[in-house]
Amino acid sequence: MKIQENVSLGELTTFRTGGAARYFASVKNISDLKIAVRFAKEKKLPFFILGRGANVLVSDAGFCGLVIKMEIRGIEVKELLNKKARAIAGAGEEWDSFVAKTVKRKLCGLENLSFIPGTVGASAVGNIGAYGTEVKDHILFVEALDTETMKVKKFSNKECSFGYRESFFKTKEGKKYIVTRVTFSLKKNGALKTDYKDVLEFFENKKIISPTQKNVREAIIEIRKKKLPDVSFVGTAGSFFKNPVVSKRKAGALKETYPNLPFFLSGEKSVKIPAGFLLDKVCGFKGYKKGNVGTWENQALVLVNYGGATTKEILDFADVMKKKVKEKTGIDLEMEVKVIK
Numbered sequence: 001m002k003i004q005e006n007v008s009l010g011e012l013t014t015f016r017t018g019g020a021a022r023y024f025a026s027v028k029n030i031s032d033l034k035i036a037v038r039f040a041k042e043k044k045l046p047f048f049i050l051g052r053g054a055n056v057l058v059s060d061a062g063f064c065g066l067v068i069k070m071e072i073r074g075i076e077v078k079e080l081l082n083k084k085a086r087a088i089a090g091a092g093e094e095w096d097s098f099v100a101k102t103v104k105r106k107l108c109g110l111e112n113l114s115f116i117p118g119t120v121g122a123s124a125v126g127n128i129g130a131y132g133t134e135v136k137d138h139i140l141f142v143e144a145l146d147t148e149t150m151k152v153k154k155f156s157n158k159e160c161s162f163g164y165r166e167s168f169f170k171t172k173e174g175k176k177y178i179v180t181r182v183t184f185s186l187k188k189n190g191a192l193k194t195d196y197k198d199v200l201e202f203f204e205n206k207k208i209i210s211p212t213q214k215n216v217r218e219a220i221i222e223i224r225k226k227k228l229p230d231v232s233f234v235g236t237a238g239s240f241f242k243n244p245v246v247s248k249r250k251a252g253a254l255k256e257t258y259p260n261l262p263f264f265l266s267g268e269k270s271v272k273i274p275a276g277f278l279l280d281k282v283c284g285f286k287g288y289k290k291g292n293v294g295t296w297e298n299q300a301l302v303l304v305n306y307g308g309a310t311t312k313e314i315l316d317f318a319d320v321m322k323k324k325v326k327e328k329t330g331i332d333l334e335m336e337v338k339v340i341k
């Protein structure tokens with residue numbers, strides 16, 4: 001494995017902005033990964049794991065350390081008794097191709113997470129979610145390299161401490177681990193989740209009464225294509241902010257000013273408010289554009305690089321949005337996208 005120098009990172013991310021990595025290594029197996037980590041340690045440099053770059057923003061000054069591009073591949077499927085199955089995938093496998101393979105084998109569980117850009121490893125790190133499903137509901141184990149002991153450890157689902165776009169691997173203690181492989185628990189011809197509003201409407205319109213798993217995947221892809229920008233043409237990292245979680249009391253007070261404010265239970269005393277609603281209906285940011293940066297025409301939560309934007313422009317734009325939401329609602333929006341600096 002070759003360690004390259006001064007590799008431009010912009011095109012390796014879906015936002016397509018930012019500077020170069022001082023050092024860069026593509027790792028295809030655990031032995032490559034260990035070599036890369038040892039290199040960074042010897043040079044006393046920080047390292048950063050890059051998957052598809054669909055949830056990151058690279059600083060304009062680049063990254064003064066080693067970027068490790070995760071390319072550990074391999075998919076293994078084991079069908080067990082009672083229609084149960086396990087699918088094991090390398091952290092560098094492309095997420096949607098992996099989902100497509102499970103759907104082809106009629107192994108249910110991941111179909112609602114179709115068409116999310118990224119890698120298998122990052123899906124566990126960020127506990128991706130969409131259309132009523134979170135990946136944590138189907139993860140059995142996560143294997144990860146401990147960069148201190150240089151040994152691979154197997155984490156149970158519980159040990160991963162999954163939360164909303166969170167996991168142990170995002171915590172201070174968990175950051176020393178690099179995910180190498182994930183084992184998913186799936187079910188042959190299992191139950192499908194079609195009760196999400198957009199999905200229900202899709203099947204109603206198409207007059208499909210008993211959708212199959214393949215129908216669900218196709219529906220999700222079609223809905224996402226209509227709602228979200230195509231990363232092949234438009235620079236974006238999807239939802240820029242997390243949906244804020246606030247107390248029920250706070251949500252009740254806001255509902256007096258904004259009677260249409262939607263929210264979902266998120267604990268005994270808290271609710272989750274769609275950040276998209278705050279940015280669109282409360283602050284009027286849908287389709288707003290300034291210079292090379294804007295929000296997507298169909299979704300104010302999705303920030304877009306319309307071409308030639310810098311990371312600073314995107315962060316400044318996001319700051320304006322954050323301030324307006326705070327001013328109007330008192331809520332502090334938290335970024336979902338991670339800045340590499």
Ligand SMILES: Cc1cc2nc3c(=O)[nH]c(=O)nc-3n(C[C@H](O)[C@H](O)[C@H](O)COP(=O)(O)OP(=O)(O)OC[C@H]3O[C@@H](n4cnc5c(N)ncnc54)[C@H](O)[C@@H]3O)c2cc1C
Nearest residue numbers: 051052053054055117118119121122128129130179237238
């Ligand atoms: C158009 C669009 C739509 C999207 N829709 C959704 C959606 O519906 N739901 C959703 O949840 N997300 C969504 N996202 C966000 C994104 O797709 C996910 O966060 C995805 O999991 C990112 O994967 P990645 O491989 O690109 O990770 P990267 O962006 O490369 O990395 C993300 C973070 O994970 C860390 N990381 C990556 N791999 C590893 C590893 N192997 N070990 C340790 N750390 C690692 C990185 O260091 C970084 O901190 C969307 C993004 C876009 C562009």
